[in-house]
Amino acid sequence: MERIVDLTHEIDASMPIYPGDPSVEIKSWNTHEKNGCQISKILMGSHTGTHVDAPWHFNPQGASLDNLSLSRFVGRGTLIDVSNKGVNEKIDTKDIDTYQTHINSGEFVIFRTGWDCYYREKMYFKHPSLTETAAKMLVDMGVTLIGIDTLSVDSTMDKTFFVHSILMNAGILIVENLCNLKEIPSIHGMYSFLPLKIKKGDGSPVRAIFFESPVD
Ligand SMILES: Nc1ccccc1C(=O)C[C@H](N)C(=O)O
Numbered sequence: 775m776e777r778i779v780d781l782t783h784e785i786d787a788s789m790p791i792y793p794g795d796p797s798v799e800i801k802s803w804n805t806h807e808k809n810g811c812q813i814s815k816i817l818m819g820s821h822t823g824t825h826v827d828a829p830w831h832f833n834p835q836g837a838s839l840d841n842l843s844l845s846r847f848v849g850r851g852t853l854i855d856v857s858n859k860g861v862n863e864k865i866d867t868k869d870i871d872t873y874q875t876h877i878n879s880g881e882f883v884i885f886r887t888g889w890d891c892y893y894r895e896k897m898y899f900k901h902p903s904l905t906e907t908a909a910k911m912l913v914d915m916g917v918t919l920i921g922i923d924t925l926s927v928d929s930t931m932d933k934t935f936f937v938h939s940i941l942m943n944a945g946i947l948i949v950e951n952l953c954n955l956k957e958i959p960s961i962h963g964m965y966s967f968l969p970l971k972i973k974k975g976d977g978s979p980v981r982a983i984f985f986e987s988p989v990d
Contacts (some may be wrong), residue, residue: 779957781965781982782824783893785816790898792925795819820977826969827948831976832938836945839975846918846947847980848966851882853958859887859902862931866905870912876962879916884965890923890953903929909940921949921967921982949982958984 783789787798796819804813821827826847829836854873856865865885870877877883885904892898901924909927912920920927920941927948928937941948949967964985969978 777986779954779984779986781952781954781958781984782980783890783951783953785818785823785979788894789823790893790925791819792821793899793930795822798822818979820972820975820979821950823979824951824953824982825949825977825979826967827938827942827950827977828969828975829942829945829947830974831942831948832935833942836942838973839969839978840971840973842947844968847968849880849882849919849964850878850962851884851919851921851965852876852878852962853884853886853955853960855886856902857886857888857956861897861900862929863902864905864908865902866908867911870908873961877915877917880918882919882921882965883912883915883917884921884949884952884955885923886955886958887923888956890951890955893953898925899930901925901930903927903932904937906936906940909937913940913944913946917946919947919949919967921952921965923952923955924950926950949980952982959986963987 799817801815803815828839830838887902889901904927966983967980
């Protein structure tokens with residue numbers, strides 16, 4: 775049996791919100807007492823919590839979620855440990871260099887900063903982020919999805935979106951607000967980030983998971 779590692783933050787009303795996005799509201803619509811069954815009304819932005827960005831998020835010509843094959847969200851990836859990075863620090867090409875032999879064209883790259891430990895603190899917004907040259911390097915390597923355990927691949931302090939644009943112009947998917955990456959036992963392995971099938975979707979919450987293969 776394969777063990778599944780859950781890389782997803784819980785969805786609730788107190789989760790961190792990207793500046794300017796709607797806050798999360800979860801209300802009972804029907805209740806057991808009044809209606810004989812429980813139904814909730816959920817209001818949240820499409821880029822809140824553990825979620826995937828479709829290229830259409832920043833690229834007007836980019837694909838929306840309903841136009842992407844499911845095979846784009848499930849696949850093998852390389853986990854890059856950048857947990858040495860501090861406040862607002864940059865993840866650059868030299869951080870990727872040492873993993874070159876593991877990274878294959880057509881696969882995913884996942885960055886572990888360890889910033890998920892600040893999820894409910896102000897510090898969460900001062901996260902490490904990629905440089906434009908690192909983003910271009912990943913494009914050149916033929917990577918198809920970038921994951922990270924921070925609020926964004928770009929700096930949230932700078933309010934620029936160069937990394938988003940570089941990746942999305944190359945059709946690369948982005949998964950943000952991952953967690954628990956320290957539980958992943960191998961540099962290379964199988965991930966799944968399936969989104970909801972939202973018509974013209976620019977992004978969607980995902981249940982992010984890693985499949986741990988048995989040793990024997
Ligand atoms: N909500 C936004 C509003 C304006 C500009 C960017 C965002 C983002 O969501 C960026 C985020 N890091 C993302 O790609 O999902």
